Amino acid sequence: DVKVTQSSRYLVKRxxxxxxxxxxxxxxxxxxxxxxxxxxxxxxxxxxxxxxxxKEKGDIPEGYSVSREKKERFSLIxxxxxxxxxxxxxxxxSLPSARGETGELFFGEGSRLTVL
Amino acid sequence: xxxxxxxxxxxxxxxGEFITINCSYSVGISALHWLQQHPxxxxxxxxxxxxxxxxxxxxxxxxxxxxKHSSLHITASHPRDSAVYICAVRWYMDxxxxxxxxxxxxxxxxx
Numbered sequence: 001d002v003k004v005t006q007s008s009r010y011l012v013k014r015x016x017x018x019x020x021x022x023x024x025x026x027x028x029x030x031x032x033x034x035x036x037x038x039x040x041x042x043x044x045x046x047x048x049x050x051x052x053x054x055k056e057k058g059d060i061p062e063g064y065s066v067s068r069e070k071k072e073r074f075s076l077i078x079x080x081x082x083x084x085x086x087x088x089x090x091x092x093x094s095l096p097s098a099r100g101e102t103g104e105l106f107f108g109e110g111s112r113l114t115v116l
Numbered sequence: 117x118x119x120x121x122x123x124x125x126x127x128x129x130x131x132g133e134f135i136t137i138n139c140s141y142s143v144g145i146s147a148l149h150w151l152q153q154h155p156x157x158x159x160x161x162x163x164x165x166x167x168x169x170x171x172x173x174x175x176x177x178x179x180x181x182x183x184k185h186s187s188l189h190i191t192a193s194h195p196r197d198s199a200v201y202i203c204a205v206r207w208y209m210d211x212x213x214x215x216x217x218x219x220x221x222x223x224x225x226x227x
Contacts, residue, residue, distance in 0.1 A: 040219060041219070042217040042218060042219040043202070043204075043217040088157055090157070090159065092159075103164070104149075104161050104164050105149065105151070105159075105161050106161065107158060107161075109156070109157055109158040110156075110159075
């Protein structure tokens with residue numbers, strides 16, 4: 001059974017703290033994604049990675065960074081958390097299709113972050 | 117820019133009813149995803165289709181490329197179908213494929 005595992009389901013952090021959100025997939029997928037989801041806004045892409053040590057900015061990368069040192073692990077980093085980063089964070093992975101398309105997506109359970 | 121609109125935003129129905137959720141987009145696409153999100157967060161991919169129709173159990177997804185429209189149908193709906201259903205379209209822009217997400221349709225099935 002395919003699996004995308006996010007390290008924490010619920011986190012509460014204080015403004016200014018550094019936050020690490022970890023995502024691990026066991027399907028040997030090249031593509032990995034970090035999204036945030038807010039009520040009424042749908043999913044918004046923060047960063048994605050098509051390969052180890054490779055990263056690309058999504059639609060809302062400001063305030064975030066990522067790390068992909070190993071194929072199975074994609075980490076999202078909030079260098080200095082702010083209250084407007086309170087959100088649900090979702091990690092996803094997929095196999096690549098031809099010409100860089102995204103195949104079927106597999107999601108983790110989500111990490112709900114509250115920044116006080 | 118490709119716009120994705122889902123309708124309705126919210127839908128409440130009785131157990132057993134036939135459910136239809138719609139997704140429209142503005143620019144030609146290479147594929148469309150339907151996904152389901154249960155309370156608590158996890159998202160599950162239901163269908164990925166680029167033409168015609170797909171069926172899995174009580175779920176049916178159709179797409180009309182000319183009309184830029186897709187529907188997700190649930191037959192014999194059940195309370196466990198209560199979830200948010202999300203449409204996403206895959207299209208080619210700026211030398212890359214992108215996914216554009218709809219805002220979701222919240223479905224509640226009452227026993």
